[in-house]
Amino acid sequence: MKASFIRDKNNQPLGIIGVSRDITERKQAQDALRESEANYRQLYDNAPSAIYQIDFRTGKFLKANDVFCEYLGCSQKEIASLSLYDIMTEKSQKLFLGRLNKMALGDKIPEDMEYEIINKNGKRIWVQLNSKNIYDSDGLAGADVIAHDITERKRAEEAIRESEEKYRTILEDMDDVYFEVDIKGIVTFVNASSCKMSGYSEEELLGMPFKKISAPDDIEKVMQYYGEIFLTGKTGKPFLWSLVKKNGNRNFLK
Numbered sequence: 001m002k003a004s005f006i007r008d009k010n011n012q013p014l015g016i017i018g019v020s021r022d023i024t025e026r027k028q029a030q031d032a033l034r035e036s037e038a039n040y041r042q043l044y045d046n047a048p049s050a051i052y053q054i055d056f057r058t059g060k061f062l063k064a065n066d067v068f069c070e071y072l073g074c075s076q077k078e079i080a081s082l083s084l085y086d087i088m089t090e091k092s093q094k095l096f097l098g099r100l101n102k103m104a105l106g107d108k109i110p111e112d113m114e115y116e117i118i119n120k121n122g123k124r125i126w127v128q129l130n131s132k133n134i135y136d137s138d139g140l141a142g143a144d145v146i147a148h149d150i151t152e153r154k155r156a157e158e159a160i161r162e163s164e165e166k167y168r169t170i171l172e173d174m175d176d177v178y179f180e181v182d183i184k185g186i187v188t189f190v191n192a193s194s195c196k197m198s199g200y201s202e203e204e205l206l207g208m209p210f211k212k213i214s215a216p217d218d219i220e221k222v223m224q225y226y227g228e229i230f231l232t233g234k235t236g237k238p239f240l241w242s243l244v245k246k247n248g249n250r251n252f253l254k
């Protein structure tokens with residue numbers, strides 16, 4: 001309401017006039033906005049996942065919830081002085097900068113990205129980030145990000161890779177001929193001894209039907225043998241078969 005006096009010709013007050021404008025819709029909108037912001041803040045603070053907002057131009061964190069602070073081993077006050085570059089490993093920094101460059105050029109990039117960070121206590125943590133970019137009048141300004149700790153998953157993947165490398169090393173160094181064949185009878189892996197004995201290179205053997213290096217009179221027996229293994233999942237008993245070399249000669253194997 002806006003009010004003012006009504007005065008007579010001698011400037012003496014006679015009364016008051018008031019003018020009011022209906023602002024119900026505006027008040028309802030303001031109340032709804034406050035309620036929405038309160039709900040957002042509650043969700044932000046109590047979310048089980050780590051959430052933060054980043055300024056791409058400075059690299060600084062604008063805000064973060066307690067879960068993300070726990071990841072970094074720092075307080076809410078401390079995080080305001082940190083940037084992504086402070087916590088990322090050198091390799092992750094390069095990945096992040098490359099991602100920023102692609103975004104600046106308008107290239108399409110995956111929403112999810114994995115980075116390795118180092119927290120205040122020196123502990124290395126792998127995080128998967130899902131971000132929503134923020135734009136202003138000058139272009140790409142920053143992002144709202146949800147971060148998930150995937151350290152255990154990355155460790156498991158690394159353990160599997162190391163195990164596979166050791167396995168492959170053993171196979172490569174063994175004197176016995178070793179093949180891996182898929183359910184269609186196609187060669188998917190061979191060791192060095194297989195190449196040496198067959199006379200084929202690794203590139204030639206990979207993708208080759210296994211029956212091509214089996215003697216014609218052994219093909220049915222070999223394919224039946226592999227079929228039983230695929231059906232039962234059990235290791236078959238050794239049997240005698242002939243490997244046909246690239247030059248046409250045969251080697252008997254068991």
